[in-house]
Amino acid sequence: MVWMKGKRTTVFGLLLVGLWLVLGCQQPAGKSAETVQDEIIYHVFQRSFYDSNGDQHGDLRGLQSKLDYLQDLGVTSILMTPLYESVYYHNYYSSDFEKIDSSYGSKEDYMALIREIHRREMKLYMDMETQYVTEDHLWYKDSYGNPASPYSDYILYDDKEQLKPASIVFDIYDLKGYDGLVRKITTVNLLNKEVIAYNKKLFSYWLDPNQDGQFDDGVDGFRLDHMMDDLDNKGRLTNLFRDFWVPLIDTLKSINPDIHIMAEQADWGSYGIDYLTNAKVDWVFGFRIQQAIRSLDKAKVMAYADTTFRETPAGKNQLIFIENHDMTRFSTAVKQDKGKEKVGAALNLLLGGIPSIYYGQEIGMLGESYFMKYGIITDANEIPSREAFEWFKNKDSAGMPYWYRDSGPWWDSSNVKSNDGISVEEQAPDPTSLLSTYKQLIQLRKKYPVLIRGSYASYANDHNALVSFYRQDEDGKALVLINLSDATVDFTLPADSGKAKQVYLDGKAEKGDAASKTRLEAYGIQVWLLEEA
Template structure:
């Protein structure tokens, strides 16, 4: 049917003498599919049933909002059962946390997303378990347990489970519960098979070969080749991750695997070349953007995109669930918030927006302030999404209500301008800036599929780069300062035409005079 519609369209175009322009429209817009990830902390997103916990039906109810924003994919934090609110450190990998909903509600969400042309990515961290997990409970103090080699122990009696990252052997939750946590032996052949089966299940839950009910890929949390640098679980790329990823790709070759490098100072290139991961996170670019230093941003972008192998990609982000909010980092400077949005969405790679980032939600870290290491320290940047100007409206996911100082110092306020309701009708709001930039990507396919090439300039504050594909170029200029900047950009071939932003400078032969206002963005098409 689609092919017949295409033939009829071409026939109408030919009759109207417009065949060339119709073909161009088909090629430039219909065939270029964007991918913009919305990274959601689902417990805080939308509460559909009044129990204060964000849930799966809540996400489904808000798909219209996400599509209106322009995102194409959702990345959820773990769904599996855990005593911890963030669901890392599991007690049962096969079970969905009941506060999020049922398996039927999960499948309803996935199928509805797929009907809308959206993708779903699942966050997984199977290298650690709590004392509540069957492998731990059965093997602790029991060397004859069939699960003895599933867990790393430091003694023959199996009463000293090996510590995890940061040398922790337990962790206190925000609600006062404390659980022991230990490391899974990822090199045990049964553990390897268990992971293949577990991940494969989420790709095709009903095993019918139709992936309308399955995830479109995974985020691998805290991925390492030598887990926690202990020297006990080494060569994991080759012996654990590659076999797992090969198995998953054999089931559904279209999935994408994204890895969080455990070392945030890493460009992640070895994950792409040695572990068969598709995407890694551009941490160095994220860190540079927060400095608002033009030279750092351009230098880290040059290295990141230069070294990323063809066919792989970097995930470009300015926020995630593990770091203070961007609007807090830039002290709610409206200009810097919009600059962050432009850098997030216009550079190469796959953009990721952390829920609430698009409305400028706030949140700093409590690390070191309240009782050392606890899972409460990151609650301030995992707070309830602000849908309305009234902070007590139905749907607010206050799972952390009255639980400690993070609640008493909450940044979620009424009538402070930080909500979807307050920003939706304001054309100059941060929310509408995100919408405009995402719409621009769809109008200018080079901003989706084009490569990255930096453009040297004499300004101390203007980030400048090309997005290129073959002979086509788009030029992006982003002013990191409050002051207007004048500069001239040599254009070796083609004539520049501004498609986003404003410019009063004139085009001279092979040189464009630029006048760019403070904290503003310009995008040029060069034909």
Template sequence: MTGTKHNNLSSCTTEIIYHVFQRSFYDSNNDKHGDLRGLIQQLAYLQDMGITAILLTPLFTSPYYHNYFADDFGSIDPAYGTMADYFDFADAVHRHGMKLYLDMEIQYVTEDHIWFKDSFKNPASAYSDYVLYQDSANETPETIIFDTNGLLGYDGVYKDITTVNLLNSGVQSYMVSLFRYWIDPHSDGSFKSGADGFRLDHMMDMLDNKQRLSNLFSKFWRPLIEKLKAIKPGVVFIAEQTDWSSFGQEYLTEVGADKVFAFPLREAILTFSKENISEAAAQTFSLSPDQSQNIVFIENHDTHRFATLVDSHPGKLRTGAALNLLLGGTPAIYYGQEIGMTGGGGFGKYGNSDGNDIPRREAFKWYKDMTHPGMAAWYENSGPWWEDSSLQDTAVSASAEEQIAAPGSLWKYYQLLMQLKKKHPALAYGEYKKLDNDSPGILSFLRVSKEQTCMVLINLSDIKERAYMDVEAYAGKKKVLYQNLLGNMQIIPAVKNVYIEMEPFSAGIWECQNIRSSE
């Protein structure tokens, strides 16, 4: 194996997911709402950065800005565009060589959904058993998540919400048809304009601890996935664990999902502890037959922004990027993460309203001028979340426009790491292997593929660190040659094989020649 020659490096298969809150991404028609046409206009931006797949939040019509809790599973929120716009978007994604994943939350419906509206106080309705009631007269709808009966929108509109009966045969048939439509919308077997996979929101074996909805893994989710894979074998299902402390392996083995979220690894990353990250990574990647089944992320639409959690510390932002993209698994980048957008909010921040999470879902900061066309500030002047917005604070994070033009910016660093992943097989899809060292602050590991082995070192501390590593132990005592791929640090031969000095919050990558590859 040589250090610089790999066959078809440009075709290394790797997936980097961009998780986008589309209402806040890019506005194409000056109504301040991000939309599908806006996404089409910015596909080149995503491709230039290195993104290979896009995960949307729900598209369904809903009274809520986030489109969870649907009015109609079969239609698109008109603020995003028409079904024709969606087809154009899906086709454009595929022309750019990317995949498209849709977020599906199907466990609840609002009072305006036909199942709820027609069956409420009407036990004779054809949909009487499609949703759950606590009484035979259908006068008391079943509660939803957090044992609530509805939700107040940021705009002051309150809607009742109830739980869908996922064990009803009519519901199950409908759901197969619904997913089939999004896979093959033209119903001709071509799968043109279809989704490549789905994020399955809030998956539970017993939904919200309701005995009436027990054994959903075996009675609803697995049969649904099996039927859809019979239609399109390559369709991907990403399960969101409800328990964020779970590694999620039961979703892979019992449900048949293809990927889960690496929640415990994210929590470890936030500690900047070598011991915590090393242990969480080892557990995460050892519990699944394929390490790529774990989606590695540092923020999403339900969490504080990573930049907020690290006080926008430049070194920690770059270290977060390195951990997100280099540890292994399938990395996911939440829109705005690449430019260090901030945002907190969360449950109860502004009372009982879905506006609590708006700070985590703000308009993407495309331009230094916040009034520039394209800015999706749909929530402008709508409440305290706007008053607290960090969008206009240029000291917090520079815009994408500024960072793309600035050498050494956070955006440029994300782009560089993604380019390296695409170029080098070990970084693209190689297995994670722990590599011990004697430093308290340097995390070291190998990424090993059949073609190549790379060594990754990340200094998690705010001081210069030194480390010794016995790399030859992994090479069958063969002499190892190192080619630097990232950083300007020098590997120095020493008694314990190699010695390295690293600046605070720095990362380095080396290709290691003569190390045994995985078969």
């Protein structure tokens, strides 16, 4: 791909009139609800989503063919895992950052996809990890054992002869693929000025490939995988926020100020606030909230939500999620308990921040992360949480992307089965299904914008398993109640809540009259609009 041609300098600073940025942005009093736009991200592992050409790999055309499904679900944005060329199925360790993996399709397929996404007024975010390369990459091949190479300082070596490339995270020097292929991996020198310039051009290209300043063919932002200030805590690449990430983000924002940069903080125990304050990142992932939701512990959920939203700076935001491509799926974690699956959906979508839904989460797909369970890293151990999306009742239907067919124990013990109730075909017609719950909650957000833009504030209660919180903005206030237990809970509405109208009750839209008391059944979910008395 020849694209490093000229540097575009046009700066676009005007926002479209009437278009309000998503979640967390404030709306002037008097503005109609219709001006509030929701953002709900669908995190897709595209190799496992839909196969359009029968080669068993999910691809770009397959993703485009399923945009109707995503819009019907109610999501507004798509986050893809990396597209660039790699010997690994997940594409995180690249052999060439400038080529689209051919199993996903062509550059033309990509352009058709992104233009169609934008025609539908949806957004596309691209996942990037340029911190590492494999032995197949030009920088590695040319510099290995060759100190005279122009790329000698592009990657890190542990010796002057350049025969010992530095390890990556967890002191890994090579990685065996699920297909048996072993490739060496090393760390890129992010402090090299040529590497910095290369990354600016690489990322900038995806913002406006044809450089016409229209952005209809450009991504709406990036996810920065495994982002760190001191890469892998080795003390070799330090102050990266200041010297690598901020210059990169400044460059990208000068091209399109409306993009959003999301960072996956490498420390999953972190609230990510330093990324928001020191690295010019817009959004980070709410890992502490995710962990609390998994515990189904009311005290943890409310405490971590309090801290997360209190510490998040104005104008920044948290991505609220319950599963992703690196962890055991939520339905596996809660042992397919239908009530727990639904309260997980409610917390994901109603707490605040920007919700992110991992593909298949909305139908209760299963899969266990061996890294989370055993702490063992291999290329294959995460396949169970990255399996083919279950579109059909019959698991062998056309379009199923079984790229991992007959390749090992992850295939022999696959979670994808026929007639198990975990498919779009089986759940779409059922108003009580998990898929229907996700649709109902997303529609509830759109109907009551306070659930999109309203600030979060916890409401203390005496029940051991009842999560209660307000969402409030200048135009309204809502009280959300979520019962995390299998026992019935009686609840007295706050005395100062004024006139309370129930607008959601366990999957149904309600228009209840003013009330002072309510009852939540096992794993019950209620939303009340509060009006001044």
